Amino acid sequence: MTNFAIELNGISKSFGPVQANKDIDLAVETGTIHGIVGENGAGKSTLMSILYGFYVPDEGSINVFGEPLEFNSSQKAIEAGIGMVHQHFMLGEPFSVLENIILGAEGSFLLGGAMSKARETLLQLSERYGLSVDPDAIVGTLPVGVQQRVEILKALYRGAKVLILDEPTGVLTPQEADALFDILRSLKEQGTTILLITHKLHEIMNVTDSVSVIRRGEMVGHRKTEQTSPEELAELMVGRKVLLEVDKAPAQPKDVALSVQGLNYTDERGIQRLSNVNFDVRAGEILGVAGVSGNGQAFLLEVLSGMHAPSSGRITVNGAPLAKTPDLVRHQSIGHVPEDRQHMGLVTAFPAWESGILGFQASALYCNQGAMKTGLIKEAMGDLMEKFDVRPPNPLLATAKFSGGNQQKIVLAREIDKAPDVLLVGQPTRGVDIGAIEFIHRQIIAMRDAGTAILLVSVELEEVLSLSDRVVAMFDGFCSPDRVTAETDERSLGLLMAGEFERTTSEGMAA
Template sequence: MTAPAPSTSTETAGGEPAPAVELIDIDKSFGAVHANRDVSIRIAKGTIHGIVGENGAGKSTLMSILYGFYEADRGAIRVNGRPVRIRSSKDAIAAGIGMVHQHFMLVDTFSVIENVMLGAESGMLIQGGIKKARAEMQRLERDYGLSVDPDAVIGDLPVGEQQRVEILKALYRNCEILILDEPTGVLTPQETDQLFQILKALKERGVTVILITHKLREIMAITDTVTVMRHGAVVAERKTAETDREELAVLMVGRKVRMAPDRARARPGEVALGVAHLGLTDAFGVKRLDDINFSIRAGEILGVAGVSGNGQSELLEVLSGIRPPTTGVMHMLGRDVTADKPCSPKRMRRLGVAHVPEDRHRLGLVTGFPAWESAILGYQRDRAYGFGPIINTAAAARDCGKMMEAFDVRPQEPNLGSAKFSGGNQQKLILAREMARMPKILLVGQPTRGVDIGAIEFIHRQIVAMRDEGTAVLLVSVELDEILALSDRIIVMFQGRIVGETTGDRADERQLGLWMANAHADGPEAPPPGLPPLLAPELSSRSGKPGGRPGALPPGMKIRPRK
């Protein structure tokens, strides 16, 4: 990176305070991929500055350059008016820059205070460092409302509190400029509100916040200024008060975007999935699922709403075969799958069940694999890809390329490492893999987590298309807007139980919120009046046949049928 002429001034030529951060003609390529194209941005001190753009627009690459994960091929960086060369995160921290990543950088088995101190232990005497860290954490809690038990183990904390620990880590290192990359991707609405209160407190005390997000409602709610990027370049900068979501969406995508998908009325068929008295108790004797009863018909979307951590993840794991239920019965496509031993994802896939997991890194792909290999995970033994352990890599890469084209995965490079794709493009690759074979039952967890507005529109359209082709879709999401936009029926979970059910056309955001907090007047046992029973009588039928179903693929995709 070439640096500008040395300067010690912290004011502009006009006597105004220098920007907290100035990025000047930043350019970065990864092989054939031109991630940043002569990007120049000025970020004023003590403001909340949003940077938005589609996945692959270059936002995260730019912030990784500012934080020292990458070094730009060309360009310069100024912090508080002074030129700096940032070759590592150590350089960034020394310049007063901190970063909270989309996927938290915490040690699960360490306590909060140990994570906060990690890398800044203040010498050999750890006890003295702990005493200092504890006093500093008390000050930060007092100043910014960052309340977290310093002795709690990270792995035991909800994601909202884990994120506070990441912010505490940055502030503990005297950060004056805080970068947050998709900070609300794993938060509930309540946790998002708490985060925004913290960001406002940081701003009031002079901290500059750079917010990378795809959620335009949040941009409008919290930022002072917003920069829009597309295809690696800056295409616009706006004062937030002088723009709106619709204009920003057009600038991001280059066309008008529908905020909600067009959806015809569902035409449900036979019951495809039904569960009765389903329960799951973990190794510590804690009930994770308690007496779960519901059914889904072919050609409908059942949305599962709830605050994260109330059994939705465990429900997906049980239905996909990852964990066997402790009690109850599951019927899929007319077959009692709880009678199958052992229950496994492989068995479920053979029945025609596809699963898009909530955590794409832990369960959805292998980041060390090339994209084509992640695109066949779970289906690698299909005859289309060879016999036994020998994989026809050319056929797999060819199919991966078709999936990438159909689902607009960027860049369309099957041999590129899975880790090198943005989070949204990783998500689209997983969705393409699971939808390509036209499953009879589609289990989808957080389908648009960390995904930009253009990709959200596309993913929602594909989910609705799957429903219209006759697939039974179970949709788990913490985004109430998403549940309301897509679901034909909605159930709400609280502490492992279903506490309410309604139809999509009768759903009320306030009522759903009350059920999510278990605060409704009727109590958790009382279903809404006038609704059909959760478990359809057809559950006892065993007439269905296992296996996939022929049908139209998403537009532009042609994948070999399974044999």
């Protein structure tokens, strides 16, 4: 017996001509928290999928607690004591916590026995690890942080001694993330081994004992967390030095360019998505919108870009009321970098030159009497792609073939190139790698300095804090009063994100 919970020896995996994992060695000590960082597409997910039995590696072997693991069977991985908490929870929302826990482990066709056994075990687990959850609560009604706890309990119930968490904090407020880290530490104390996959370096520094860095399918470094620094890890991930701080001059705000007063939006199913939202954005400043994903930010952007009509309220752009369709809104000089580039910002099946004119396909710039100026567009796109450092700068390549960061650069290039008066930006760096994040941040700051009013929506608190001049938080469709970014911090913004501000409806009623 070694004291390693997991040992990967020379794992390689290719998909056709692409090598996703190349000769990967990894040893995780029992009872530690081990972080794995790497850029998107570096091969983290492939590696974890191999460990969890979804893929069979071409070469290499895996030992779990000294025993060789049979590949290609999640059942075998579970039996060996591996549990996985996915980024997107695998929970049946209408089911109770207990029902979710026994799902797939019912034992017999009668539920009664499993339920009472599970209730007992759940109680023990909750006590032992300090994971308090009401077993009869309906999962769909629980806050996200608690749902995640249910996922962890589910894995522990199946006897997991090694827990893999895939980007676990993406959906949490800073307070919820802290609570999660407390849980992880207490799990560690009880002897559980934890593999934490993340791209947030401060989480690695905060909670892990050791960390491994993957770059382009290869392990490029193993470090003891206390002996490394975020700068070193970033450099290992990218392969060169990276500037983590955003460098910017103080804003020079001018007139109000975008004004939102008493905005309400109720969707077609009758659910109120935005409640009495008020803010102004001035030319030459960035207003950040912080908040946990799903608190109305997406609807805010879609209303402001003309994709949904507001139910009530007043939106003005340079003093004029907001137009009613995305087409007309664009003519009002509003640019929109949508939250979801894959499903909204781009047509991934189009070649880059066609995606690069989405929204402007009918403008005289690219179109003459309905016929598109194909040659001119391709040439212009080629130049633009060079300018925004899109790789490869090939306008004929299908949009889907570009990596996330480069797709985002195509969207940004398209919107920024038109030099709009107002720029709506949603999650500018979601799924984008550190190297590209730096570039995108610089572009946004440059836009601000050129006098554009920018509304920046992001779930990455660090990003909001480092880019914005003023910041608001959204909670349950309400928008907090603004704070000057320089005078606030992650803690107090976290409270706003959790809804700790006075929420009034348009009628002046407290909600």
